[in-house]
Amino acid sequence: MKQKSIAVVGAAETTKMGKIPDVSVIGLHADAALNALKDAGLKPTDIDGVACAGLSPVELAHYLGITPTYADGTAVGGCSFMLHLRHAAAAINEGLCKTVLITHGESGRSRVGAGGFGRASSSLMGQFEMPFGPAGPPTMFTIPVLRYLKTYNLTVEDLAWVSVIQREWAAKNPRASFKDPITVDDVLNSPMIAWPFRMLMCCLVTDGGGALILTSADRAKDFPQKPVYVLGTGESVETPMVSQMEDFTSSKAFRVSGKKAFGEAGITHGDVDHLMIYDAFAHLPLYGLEDLGFCKPGEAAAFIRERNTAIGGKLPLNTNGGGLSYMHSGMYGMYALQESVRQMRGIAPAQVPGAKISVCHGVGGMFAASGTIIFSNEAP
Amino acid sequence: MPQRMLPEPTPETKHFWDGCAEGELRLQRCAACGGKSYFPPRPFCPGCGSREVEIYKASGKAVLYSYVINMRPRPDMGTEPYAIAVVQLDEGPRMMTNIVNCPQTPEALQLDMKLKVSFSKQSDAITLPFFEPA
Numbered sequence: 001m002k003q004k005s006i007a008v009v010g011a012a013e014t015t016k017m018g019k020i021p022d023v024s025v026i027g028l029h030a031d032a033a034l035n036a037l038k039d040a041g042l043k044p045t046d047i048d049g050v051a052c053a054g055l056s057p058v059e060l061a062h063y064l065g066i067t068p069t070y071a072d073g074t075a076v077g078g079c080s081f082m083l084h085l086r087h088a089a090a091a092i093n094e095g096l097c098k099t100v101l102i103t104h105g106e107s108g109r110s111r112v113g114a115g116g117f118g119r120a121s122s123s124l125m126g127q128f129e130m131p132f133g134p135a136g137p138p139t140m141f142t143i144p145v146l147r148y149l150k151t152y153n154l155t156v157e158d159l160a161w162v163s164v165i166q167r168e169w170a171a172k173n174p175r176a177s178f179k180d181p182i183t184v185d186d187v188l189n190s191p192m193i194a195w196p197f198r199m200l201m202c203c204l205v206t207d208g209g210g211a212l213i214l215t216s217a218d219r220a221k222d223f224p225q226k227p228v229y230v231l232g233t234g235e236s237v238e239t240p241m242v243s244q245m246e247d248f249t250s251s252k253a254f255r256v257s258g259k260k261a262f263g264e265a266g267i268t269h270g271d272v273d274h275l276m277i278y279d280a281f282a283h284l285p286l287y288g289l290e291d292l293g294f295c296k297p298g299e300a301a302a303f304i305r306e307r308n309t310a311i312g313g314k315l316p317l318n319t320n321g322g323g324l325s326y327m328h329s330g331m332y333g334m335y336a337l338q339e340s341v342r343q344m345r346g347i348a349p350a351q352v353p354g355a356k357i358s359v360c361h362g363v364g365g366m367f368a369a370s371g372t373i374i375f376s377n378e379a380p
Numbered sequence: 381m382p383q384r385m386l387p388e389p390t391p392e393t394k395h396f397w398d399g400c401a402e403g404e405l406r407l408q409r410c411a412a413c414g415g416k417s418y419f420p421p422r423p424f425c426p427g428c429g430s431r432e433v434e435i436y437k438a439s440g441k442a443v444l445y446s447y448v449i450n451m452r453p454r455p456d457m458g459t460e461p462y463a464i465a466v467v468q469l470d471e472g473p474r475m476m477t478n479i480v481n482c483p484q485t486p487e488a489l490q491l492d493m494k495l496k497v498s499f500s501k502q503s504d505a506i507t508l509p510f511f512e513p514a
Contacts, residue, residue, distance in 0.1 A: 127420070133464050134476075139464055
């Protein structure tokens with residue numbers, strides 16, 4: 001896409017976050033949407049493009065009273081919203097619509113009005129993975145990690161540092177689910193979930209949602225909030241089965257998506273002031289830092305341990321506390337995008353002083369898909 | 381304990397599950413692009429798209445590539461922790477499986493240890509391919 005041709009003009013999360021037993025999934029979508037519309041100074045009837053995952057865009061549009069000329073139901077897991085944003089940018093530039101609403105809502109903890117998790121026993125995953133006992137993401141997303149650790153001569157302590165440093169960021173965020181400091185020993189003594197992963201290396205399970213509103217950069221300057229421009233975008237998919245990843249030490253989808261986004265944005269890694277990497281589990285920031293090119297293969301663990309991504313470090317990472325400490329409803333990508341937008345507006349609880357460029361990188365499924373969005377707060 | 385979650389073969393994968401029932405681990409390879417083996421089954425080569433593929437009996441030899449030990453067993457998997465493993469077959473492809481006849485501990489399950497296939501009949505229709513230390 002053309003750099004800075006599109007801007008985020010509305011962004012909000014659900015009114016409540018964490019445990020929300022009195023709101024259903026579609027209710028969370030609507031709550032986030034209404035908050036984002038208010039943020040942008042718009043009404044539902046001002047929206048002519050809709051996108052969401054987990055819910056059909058038909059359900060969303062009808063529920064909110066929107067008659068769209070553009071609808072995107074791309075559902076590739078937790079990074080779907082990065083793909084929605086990318087597709088919406090292309091759609092607006094192509095004239096398919098003018099103002100797109102992207103929503104997310106998930107009752108991950110309370111399961112109010114939520115569907116089940118599962119695959120048909122005739123699918124490839126149903127035939128060639130499920131019979132061997134996977135019991136959800138903690139036992140699947142984690143499978144490549146022993147190979148990664150052995151390849152680069154790393155230990156589980158290197159994973160624990162990811163959780164410890166992200167908790168330091170969460171402590172600065174009033175809406176974070178977990179704010180109390182933790183040590184490496186705390187992580188290594190937390191209950192074993194799936195060797196080598198302990199509880200504090202796994203994400204939260206919470207309720208919540210978020211929404212974004214996009215329009216053309218030309219129109220964006222007339223909105224009440226400071227526009228956040230889209231500088232570059234990328235996406236890719238690899239495999240529905242984690243056992244079939246081409247390389248257990250690196251995600252092909254991450255590499256392809258990241259390279260595309262950096263190419264579109266025309267920036268180098270040294271230009272990046274703020275970074276979000278979807279962290280459903282503690283190994284994901286390691287893979288992300290390496291596959292996006294911030295670190296060489298095998299060097300991300302030392303980069304984090306040496307506090308480069310911590311408060312005061314040269315590359316602030318997951319400044320909301322991440323899926324490990326802030327919140328994780330199941331498809332966390334929307335919350336990573338919200339934090340990038342807050343940082344670019346200059347209103348984040350743990351604001352990075354003077355940040356001008358933010359990279360937001362998402363994963364979907366178990367290394368199945370990826371989306372990368374690069375934001376700038378400087379007008380074209 | 382409920383019946384273990386079992387695969388439902390499709391026309392494209394039936395040869396694999398029939399093979400397991402007959403004590404053979406069947407892979408496919410492409411005749412058009414150098415005989416590279418692939419998995420999971422499909423009636424064309426994922427490397428070049430050719431439909432000129434053949435089914436053959438694999439050696440059943442593998443090494444342990446990566447795994448987790450699930451401490452919270454799925455109800456149909458019993459009550460003890462078990463490893464969910466990915467093995468690398470001698471022929472190249474990797475597949476998910478369970479490691480049997482071996483303690484389910486990090487000490488016993490060493491990456492790159494040699495393994496061989498071990499078939500386990502689950503129902504009249506389905507036999508699963510497990511692996512055990514070679």
